[in-house]
Amino acid sequence: MSNPAERNGLLIVFQPEGRRGVFPKGITILAAAKDLGIDLASICGGMGLCGKCKVVIRSGGELLNPLTSSEMKCLEPGEIKAGFRLACQARGVSGGRIVVEVPEQSRSGKQRLLVEGRPVEVELEPAVRELVIEVSKPTLEDPLADFERLLKSTGLSELDQVDLQVLRELPAALREGGWSVAVIVHTKRGILMVRPARSSRGLYGFAVDIGTTKLAGYLIDLRTGKVLSVASSPNPQIPYGEDVISRIAYASRSDENLEELHRVIVEGVNKLIEDACRSAGVDASEIVELVAVGNTLMHHLFLGLPPKYLAASPYPPVVRRALDFRASDLGVRILPSGNVHMLPNVAGFVGADAVADVLATGIHRSRELCFVIDVGTNTEIVVGNMSGMYSASCASGPAFEGAHIKFGMRATSGAIERVWIDPSDLSVQYQVIDDVKPKGICGSGIVDALAEMLNAGVVDTMGRIVTRESQRVREGSDGPEFVIAFKEETAIGKDIVITQRDVRELQKAKAAMYTGASIVMKEAGVGVRQIKKVYIAGAFGLYIDPSSARRIGMIPPFPLHIISQVGNAAGTGAKIALTSLRKRLECGEIVSKMRYIELAAHPDFQQEFLAAMYLPHLELDRFGDMVEKMDNLTVSNKHKALLERLMRRENRKPKCDDQTCGSPIKNG
Template identity: 50%
Template structure:
């Protein structure tokens, strides 16, 4: 088989490859930091490269490239790295706009105080060595000592622990530390005295995964790490991944292995950050939507894709780490919180045990913002939940200059209503490279307030400013001029970007209105924002564009990654696991897609901020002609 050479400039990294593969594949193999928000699926347009030599040695232009690359870019030999296959030797340049940057972890935890009562506990013991007069077996000797000194009875021992038991006891000269899970099973025996005891809480999101390392002896956060869900190349949302499983005989296995690889990347990073061994990680508590839940447990999500959307199970799951290939202590436990329904999963249960709406007198609207948005409405009387497919627009995807929350991402914007001059702030204070999810919400609100876009979301063609221009793809508004940016091009918000935000916010708003009708509430008294960037969203901007119904701004709060917080609480306190089981059974799930009011509510919510609902708490901010 022929070998093809590829050189990446300006880094100079090069390599030889057998057979046909894409430029993106080669970049990954050589460690070239090339952006690919969609994971190589061909829809984000972020992996642009310039072919300096050997353009004839690449596969022909694809439909995706003709759609995502401008005429000017095509004339300059731009290609999408994920679509251009090597057929011979090439030299390519990676423009600044395509250089991948390290994502900033934007899923902070509230770290709600909780009594430290983890599933695992360590016990130090000193055993009498065996003698001719007392040749009792090592296990029986250990069990007797544990009962006499710590009151532990009827303990089981995990088989791999049993295999290493005799050596551990003798290496410690009959002094050992025994780790017990849930007061019932020995999962580790170490020579001498050992105090290291860690657990991991992981939120498996459709787009992003984030993990937190907790010291189970103190309850303190020791490290955190986030990454793009490795399943993204197989589909940007849950339905596309369900379809992939249904259409491919090895689909379930592949998606399962991808999510496990993501979990392992997290555990390895956390252990490295904290300077501990993977064997010091004793338990992982996981949350995720129902599809992610099924895929990580290697349960087919096929039936989640069609009515009545039944999951394989609702109850929580405990499984040995070695059974799923998760890299922690092999005898360690994976605990997956229970799920509510086909599209409201363990992540929402995590949110609920963190926020505890059943203790509230006021009607709370809890919105977990992400690719698979989840909504909860309720108080001490009852709680309703629903799922709405907002898509990845709030994650920065499907936005022309959208990007992850990395250095250089525009996250705050102010547009002068008179001059239309733009002031912005970027993550890290670097020159702008794109717009992150929280940034696009504020940009949209500022454009609406300044009259750049109208009530319908269309551009105001009456304004005369160089920032509004028409391209072959439609109208756009320039946020940052070429000489201000780090990417050698203007950064703009397009009409298509605005439509993507309208679709996402309309789905969320319509879902909330359906729940309000079911609940019998004509208004909400509190709005709680959770999710990937709930903490970073400007609540005033969110209300201006109509992401949720009107509410006093002082009653709108952000709780960060509440799903991850719920996983943390369940890791640190066993009672929270019982609470999770209780609330998963108590919540009433509403299938909003079949609700007769949903479509009308969705259409009305496409407007900024809404076609008919009033917003008295931000009315003074709305354009006069649109209010």
């Protein structure tokens, strides 16, 4: 006999956890899972596109809506027969009890998140100073008010603003400290706190990189500059949409949605602060400043600013300049009167994270021409040096994070992260994170797999899987596919394959990155040979093999010896801005020197993108010597004809000779 709650609503039980809850009719299984904290992948944010949220309905299937068209596309007939549904599509329509099983391959798992960046030495001079001063006691002859008395003693008499909380706590601090106090002063915001000088409280700062996919935070002792602890977590907004466009769409639907995304990200940052403080044994109220970086959308959502116009031409952000706020006004749980500093944005899609990348790599101070690519769901590209920089952002999408790839997964335990294919017999060797049986394949493995398939002649330059005499190349339910691991070797009881559709997704993602790089370099008037340093930043950027990335044409054919993989450069930039006021001020200079290129509106975009869809590129000459080493690469006459047609249509300036053309950026 069901209880009243079950009769009026839906009791949903998740197995194997056994977690359960009563929900109103109309709720999706995905929303119920989120509410109960069940680990369930939802890479497309519940739009019915990625097919990663598969669950098995063990009982109560009749209480759900009929299969949707998305489910008909994403589920195989055998899965439908076995009771599989997409959690984001299955909705409870009648009251009763539903038992749902979440299979292993639908779990997102604990993500391997890169938080470390290249260490950079900076002179410690934070925006917050601690002054220990003796204040004269008031007397009948000198009855000056406490605050004015304090200002007189600190030499800060010109200070024209005061925090109310500081005033409330001032009388006690002066008297408890015997008129000897420590005054915490912020360059922009004035006095943040006054406490008795003998109190043994610390002076800490927190730097946070708010990525579309992950958050990384660093707790820093502002007296020594030492990083005390590091914390990371997936961005809690992922269930609302994997990429920036789906999150803009969600936030723009209603004020409540925007408020929800704002609340979720602030809570995510607060959780990061808690984790970092716990592991360092620090009280969060001793953190006096937080510096945040992120792309323009993350910046806007963290501040609760409407992102609607970021998605519509000419893509203006609400604000570009650096900003400072009282922590409690944003709901950030550090010292309530502490400061939250946001680094400046460049434009609608190039945000403070790109500014932080530049600060960390120091290309704005370099005489040599540099190329920075921060690889992620949104990829930022910056080309230039001390005389000027050009930047763009490409919607590379989440394919390299495993989305839209049949066996794609994040870089977590059980993900294939390296692949080698022997061209003679197509035998495959692979390396799995944590050395366990594989469950799927993550970004670095996907790049390797495609590069190796190209090298072994399993795919041609157009990205077609080519028929070969091998049990690994076969016709699957989605067309031709290549088997990376047979089911006996895997943890999911299925073969792990790269399908023709996967190859197409990867071609689109890599073409977006290459097109961005190519157009930015063209606008900057520089060629591959003029670039002297290449920095690949970002979590995924650290794990990919640069030679594989180059082989598939994800990046231009830079010599390997000039490529450095710098890890989380945006996080490093945030740390630098937290510990050095001088460096923080350089961010304004970086923004003023950086020209933003709107790729989608660029006249060459379409043909560049089409040409970059080829592996490695339609114009093989661009890949010069490298191509000669790839025996299986040929360009057919048909390709050449297509190229010629494209070139005829092209209305481009005379071709620039790498060595001689006049670049708008001076090469030192």
